[in-house]
Amino acid sequence: MRNSIPTAALSEFVNEVAGDPEEGLMSYGIEIDWESGTRARTSTKPMLVGPHKISRSFTWKADEPRQLMGNNHGPNPQELLLSGLGSCMMVAFVTGATAEGIQLESVKIDFDGTLDLRGFMGLASNAPVGFPEINYTIYVTGDGTPEQFEELHKKAVKHSPNAQTIMTPVSLTGDIVTTQIEDQHR
């Protein structure tokens, strides 16, 4: 299998979804439990691939560095955001390369982003709360031409769900369920 992606099965799946769009609907979920301080544990919920449920038994932790009142026990939420973005672009890049018949030797994506915490802190400034920009560089070795790889780069961004989620406005709707307890020190 080129790049360890079964092109035949990929092609069959693409054509299956073309004929039966329900098979292309992916439903995901995670739960995040506060552990202590800035540290929280994320667990994946079962996922739906089309109408078929699959078990997703994965957990990981996020924390902030000590300088930001945490204990540095895991990557922080910004790093996880960049990881989710870059890993998704990686899937798109490698899948697209395989469909084109490009043999890859190595692919690395290097991400950097700077944000101004004055936004989080609520200090008066014009700084946005989130990342104003995210920069990355893809380092790729393979048998494609520089032009092919540049074209592939554009397609990978265009078809990456996470890249598109970040680049286009997305509605974020939420509820809160509260349980009030007695103040134990009173």
Add this chain to the structure above:
Amino acid sequence: MTKKPLFGDTTSQAATRNPGMWINELDRNRRSGPFLSAHPMDGMGMSTKAVHAGTHDDPRTGAVGTPIYQTSTFILHEETYGSIEEGFGRDRFIYTRYGNPSQWAVQEKLATLEGAESAIVFSSGMAAITAAVMALVDKGAHVVAASDLYGGTYNLFNQEFPSLGMSATLVDSYDLEAIEAAIQPNTQILYFEVITNPVLKVVDIPALVDIAKRHNLRLIVDSTFAPPPVMKPLELGVDLVVHSASKYLNGHSDLIAGVVCGSRKLVDMVWPRLLNYGGSLDPHACFLLERGLKTLDIRMKAHEASATALATFLETHPAVENVLYPMLPSHPDHARVKELMKMGTGSVTFFVKGGDQAALALLDHLKLPKQATSLGGIESLISLPFNSSQATMTARQRAEIGIHPGCVRLSVGIEDADDLIADFDQALNAISAMKGAA
């Protein structure tokens, strides 16, 4: 006849690649197979399919019938080199653990008989079951299965699953509410047997299909006790059908084999499990299984005829307490049987008066049936669950799944019904006389 070499399924080709394309332009579609050549058999009868589907004559000599391709490996060629890289190695002959024309012939026959797009044969029923289950579960998965499963399958869920970080809940296959209540967020499959062993419960497969669909689960059924002339579970909406082919499918009690049948999509997910777990079926065993399958339909008719006559006789014999044969109106599931089963089989379970001691004596007085485990062969086989298939259970555990004292498990072969009836008559009379003397 042709001199053209056969590299595999010629309808299977790599997707076309164009520079600058995206994946929406990939043009390879999923199709039934892999098959050596198209054998359109739609609309033909079960026996015609059993004889002709998949079987191919030797292209070089014209010898009739599938040759035995007794080889471990195949000469590589331009046609085969790229198939692994392109991800369709299942459609080319490369190495016998991956696929072999002897396997393909019997797989096409089995797929045609079951109404499946694809099938894979295995070196045992358990190899087939393990590969099918493992193809459809992921890390942390949970399975809901029948509480009176075949012992080998029970051991897969009870012994192997916890070591792999997975779990199973076993539920009475009659109790649809309990089955639904056992479904957890991480449940991925329902696993049931269409006719249970040894008390021959006929399970409500359409209801299980409905539960699986409503909960986004896959349904795997073991149809060993109901081969295609009896029931075709895929037509009822089941996702994968597994069989111990050592039983009715082969029918001659002379080989161990298994099969998984289903959509090409799911059977393609089973194929990597065949490669990784290694339960491939030897070409010579494929020849035996293919030969056995050719008479499947006429054997089933003979099993049904002799079993119906014998079960009817047993029901009238004073030494017999109770008979379980799905085709008899006395069977508790007879209404469902009429809906789901096209015909009967050779499996008859009955209870003799006088408990397990009387049953043991009966076996010693019988001349035709062999005292042996297994079923579905041309010779009648007889055994007692209490000291064989369910020997590790306590009497109470056995009673909970309907195995009461005096339970006899009988697989009626294709012997003449009159001879079987005469043999059972003399043996039952002998144990009645013994009890009278005591």
